[in-house]
Amino acid sequence: MCKLTIAIDAMGGDLGPHIPVLAASKSLQSYPDLTIIIVGNRSQILPLLKKYHLLDHPRLSFIHADNVIAMDVNPVYALRHTSDSSMHIALNLVAKGKADACVSAGNTGALMLLAKQALKTLPGISRPALISSLPNMRLGHTYMLDLGANLQCDSHTLFNFAIMGSVLCEKVDQIDSPGVSILNVGKEENKGNDVIQRAAELLKQTKHINYIGFTEANELFTCQSNIIVTDGFSGNIALKSCEGMGRVFSEQLDKAINSSLYSKLLGKLLRPVLKKQLKHLHPDMYNGASLIGLRGIVVKSHGSANETAFTYAIEHAIKEIQWQIPASISKKLETVLSERDCLLHE
Structure with a gap:
């Protein structure tokens, strides 16, 4: 080394x-x-x-x-x-x-x-982007960019984001031809605004990017995409929504475990199992967003x-x-x- x-x-x-x-x-x-x-x-x-x-x-x-x-x-x-x-x-x-x-x-x-x-x-x-990884139940993790550096992006900027994300994934994760998708309001090809539609067309035209279509926000943790491309406004909102939901889940779980003597005893038995199963979801593991x-x-x-x-x-x-x-x-x-x-x- x-x-x-x-x-x-x-x-x-x-x-x-x-x-x-x-x-x-x-x-x-x-x-x-x-x-x-x-x-x-x-x-x-x-x-x-x-x-x-x-x-x-x-x-x-x-x-x-x-x-x-x-x-x-x-x-x-x-x-x-x-x-x-x-x-x-x-x-x-x-x-x-x-x-x-x-x-x-x-x-x-x-x-x-x-x-x-x-x-x-x-x-x-023309613009650097913030890229970080999210936990993915199928792939281990998925990279998403931009996460807030560029609130508005044109189609060429989103196209460049796809290239940058692909290279990072190829090198760091050693994945050949990682799948790239665009965050959209639906998976159908006719969904999305003109910027998203044009970015999709540009990605379809290049053989150097494995473009696999659109991804909806409810699939962030389960999609088949190694890289999800979006503008910084949508990306930042999606990321913070996920973080907020994670905190709510954790707080509600603790509240349920401490709600009665029986649940406390059950929680004591289940806590090591839960900790092991949910370890890959811990936010500390995904700290570090690159200005790519x-x-x-x-x-x-x-x-x-x-x-x-x-x-x-x-x-x-x-x-x-x-x-x-x-x-x-x-x-x-x-x-x-x-x-x-x-x-x-x-």
Whole structure:
């Protein structure tokens, strides 16, 4: 395994810098060829590094940042006025080739704008997209993009999303010709607006994408699609609806188990079985949404991620580095666009 370096914005999360520091420590133990650069405020980070015995770690270094981008800061303001922030510094480490990827739990809008400015998009890509995986009862998991970076998309943007998602799935999951679908209000070919209809036509015309049709929202966890493509508005609503339903299910299950002495005893017997069966549905396993389409690797962690969830985000960045996702997307995009240009001129 080749050496790799990840820059971590340690100041962006909701739960404080101790979460990314703990996740960094765990990742360094698991990956002997990994080097981590922690970026954050000296007064907060150095005591944590001392507490967790990381001050003299040979594969961990620290860079001070004077500023932090708060979760409620306007992304445009962050772009213009926070060049000394931990997020900005971490992204610039990737831009300058001093790190192979950046992981941050900070302000999503700011991360997207700063990453686009620092790293630029790949040739042929106008907008990066947020992509993450959802649990799938048939396939293990399904990737969905966009999850909120682009609220409005035209058909060509959705087409590019399909290419980017396919490459990520092919490389990270080692799946040949993964199935791609478009999120729609129905599975029938005549359903959906003009943008969706045109995107479907573009995907049907290329032999390099395994387009399998439309997917409805009630099939997100059971569909045969490896990649589901949608605009950021619909994707973000779908994702948060799923998260909300998951919390309701968990709360109702706990309430039912604690409703009587009999149910408590039964729950005590069933809890280990339920925990084992539902382990693959735990949201921590799916933490880490990539800003895909950039010339570098950027992974967005949930702001409320715990140590385990943040560690998964770091592991996702490691996989993207190992499979050189930006270069792979650029190569496939060049092939697909060349084929499409030939079709248009026939």
